[in-house]
Amino acid sequence: MTTEEFRKYAHELVEWMAWYMDNVETFPVKSQVKPGEIFKALPDSPPLQPESFEALMNDFRDILMPGITHWQSPGFFAYFPANSSPPSILAEMLTATIGAQCMIWETSPAAAELEERVMNWLRDSMGLPQSFEGVIHDTASTATLTAIISAREKITRYSYNELGAAGNGTLRIYTSAQAHSSVEKGVKIAGLGRRNLVKVRTNGDYAIDTVDLEESIVRDIAAGYRPCCVIATIGTTGTTAVDPLNEIGEICSKYDLWLHVDAALGGTAMLLPEFRHLSEGVSRADSFVFNPHKWMFTNFDCSVYFVKDAAHLINTFEILPEYLKTRTRGQVNDYRDWGIPLGRRFRALKLWAVIRCYGLEGLRTKIRNHINLAAGLSRQIASDPSFELVTRPVFNLVCFRFAPQSLDPLRYNELNEKLNHTVNDTGKIYLTHTVLDGNYILRMAVSQTNVAERHVNEAWDIIREKSEEILISFDRRR
Secondary structure, three states: OOHHHHHHHHHHHHHHHHHHHHHHHHOOOOOOOOOOHHHHHOOOOOOOOOOOHHHHHHHHHHHHHHHOOOOOOOOEOOOOOOOOOHHHHHHHHHHHHHOOOOOOHHHOHHHHHHHHHHHHHHHHHOOOOOOOEEEEEOOHHHHHHHHHHHHHHHHHOOHHHHHOOOOOOOEEEEEEOOOOHHHHHHHHHOOOOHHHEEEEOEOOOOOEOHHHHHHHHHHHHHOOOEEEEEEEEEOOOOOOOEOOHHHHHHHHHHHOOEEEEEOOOHHHHHHOHHHHHHHOHHHHOOEEEEOHHHHOOOOOOOEEEEEOOHHHHHHHHOOOOHHHOOOOEOOEOOHHHHOOOOOOOOOHHHHHHHHHHHHHHHHHHHHHHHHHHHHHHHHHHHOOOOEEEOOOOOOOEEEEEEOOOOOOHHHHHHHHHHHHHHHHHOOOOEOEEEEEOOEEEEEEEOOOOOOOHHHHHHHHHHHHHHHHHHHHHHHHHO
């Protein structure tokens, strides 16, 4: 492809991108294709000769687009968001064009220094401790694995890195039963063994029970285990519960344990002064992660990881082969030493673009709007006698279930699973679920970048309409 051809197609693509952003809510939110449908539509073998970009775009529209679930649709209420925005997209285009590999300062000084500055901006804007230093990872899963390995090396004084598991005892990690699955995966990858992940009970709000946490630690010490790390959550995946950081921090200090805080979703709310109280217990933490690619309108992937002791982080992960030695080492941040991968994308550019183009007040306005929309939906659900609001909304997530009094409660799980699939099959909205105390619960995350009150009201109308239809079919089967 020549530069002139690139220019032509790039202009056409930008037109398509703008059209897509304007029309995304006209697509079925959840892809309606059947398993294997896309695979069968693609050729068995790659082309031997060059094909035109027009042919590629035709196949993109005709074959791939039907298999896309539209995360940027305002009808997307599933999981947690993976939000994008125009400034972020434009910055990602610049990143792709430059094509820099930003592993160390010398491979692109601007990338390293912009990352350092933007991390400081976020730290200060969120009310995090001044002692924290930040780095951008791909996902919170990587950040949590980084924290677990850092905790492992702290308690073993780096001997685990040098000698492996032998002689280091059995290390134990503690977290809530509601914690993200990345904790369990991280424990496995770090070589600690999933049986050594202790899932602590939760209280009535589904936050970690600190009494059970300390009792678990004491029992493990008596049994000869080595407690190593506690992972607390600000905004659990199931219900956005917030663990009591101050109490957990006291326990970690008492037993000299690493405290990692997973605020993948909830951290964004800390940009709001009214949610700044969430940062109070963070001062006790050794590490902290949140994802701008969830709720801060920065397209995937972009996960911010803060640490109290950057020197320990570097000592845990640095390896210095001859080809990476530079004259500036020790004077600058070589971020390839701050985590697992050597190669690094220029993620700071899109985060910088989002912060500058929206400004802190613009970001706060959008975040508050999502929180208010979720609160309004909660009130509608609570006032409907056929529905049950399961948890008190903390951020932007509403957890509820269809609970008609005319039906045996033993059938509620079957009823709500049917309702979930039925509303998703309409293509107009997309919800996901969780299970709490054995109950099938619907989750509705009100946080897509451009979601408005009308989208929430339309979603609620669909849910009520389909719930009535399903109840009739259930009544007929009795």
